[in-house]
Amino acid sequence: xxEQTRFVxxxxxxxxxxxDIDLRLPNNCRGWADRVAEELARHxxxxxYANLAIRGRRLQRIIDEQIEPALAxxxxxxxxxxxxxxLLMARLNMAQLMRDYEHAVSRLKASGATLLLFTGYNVPxxxxxxxxxxxxxxxxxxxxxxxxxxxxxxxxxxxxxxxxDAGMWAPDxxxxxxxxxxxxxxxxxxxxxxxxxxxPPALAVPRQGSLAKNIVDDVAxxxxxxxxxxxxRLRGVSSGDHLGARWxxxxxxxxxERLGTAKAREVQLSSRFS
Numbered sequence: 001x002x003e004q005t006r007f008v009x010x011x012x013x014x015x016x017x018x019x020d021i022d023l024r025l026p027n028n029c030r031g032w033a034d035r036v037a038e039e040l041a042r043h044x045x046x047x048x049y050a051n052l053a054i055r056g057r058r059l060q061r062i063i064d065e066q067i068e069p070a071l072a073x074x075x076x077x078x079x080x081x082x083x084x085x086x087l088l089m090a091r092l093n094m095a096q097l098m099r100d101y102e103h104a105v106s107r108l109k110a111s112g113a114t115l116l117l118f119t120g121y122n123v124p125x126x127x128x129x130x131x132x133x134x135x136x137x138x139x140x141x142x143x144x145x146x147x148x149x150x151x152x153x154x155x156x157x158x159x160x161x162x163x164x165d166a167g168m169w170a171p172d173x174x175x176x177x178x179x180x181x182x183x184x185x186x187x188x189x190x191x192x193x194x195x196x197x198x199x200p201p202a203l204a205v206p207r208q209g210s211l212a213k214n215i216v217d218d219v220a221x222x223x224x225x226x227x228x229x230x231x232x233r234l235r236g237v238s239s240g241d242h243l244g245a246r247w248x249x250x251x252x253x254x255x256x257e258r259l260g261t262a263k264a265r266e267v268q269l270s271s272r273f274s
Contacts, residue, residue, distance in 0.1 A: 019175030
């Protein structure tokens, strides 16, 4: 008999599911990792799932807070995406970041679990932040090297042209919207060679805005999203400081069609205070 799948997802907002809004679920989001777990469970109801990712976390805090609890669950499958918040820092020692990242990969790989890594994507934020592309390119080269060195699976997010569509992104321009998370789940399942029923998102082609409208949109974005983000950075706080892991322990997968509002709230509260 095939071994039971114990899937543990580690990381930051990318893996937590920010941008994929679902008010029935812990932290009011769903995300690609939930969607992957759901598809795995549809084909094997013994599948168990935990998601320890928390928005705003940098690499070292992910290492300190998530790796040991994950290993204690004896996972058979681990997804690990970290470093995105570090790349946004004004000052960054890229060499040290990747040394720490490799140490984390080595620990996770030694557990014997199938390990899933991700490259980053050139999120179309603003021309003001184009220099971030250089850091992302360096980061991605390192991730590909580590995936080859440690013989892990790799989801090469950088190469997914579908994400050039604005409809894949939430209004903050940094996180995937529901279509993006759904498509990411599809690509992850393809890398896992797992059966699934997910279809590519049908996205409308956005109209090309005028220069004036684009400027107005950029100003609104800077005020609504970038300003609060910089404020938190200056105060040394994170958007995830008041949150706990959405699914902190291995449990049977909660399929959305079987989860009513009342039950979801019960799950959310038990998750938050466990």
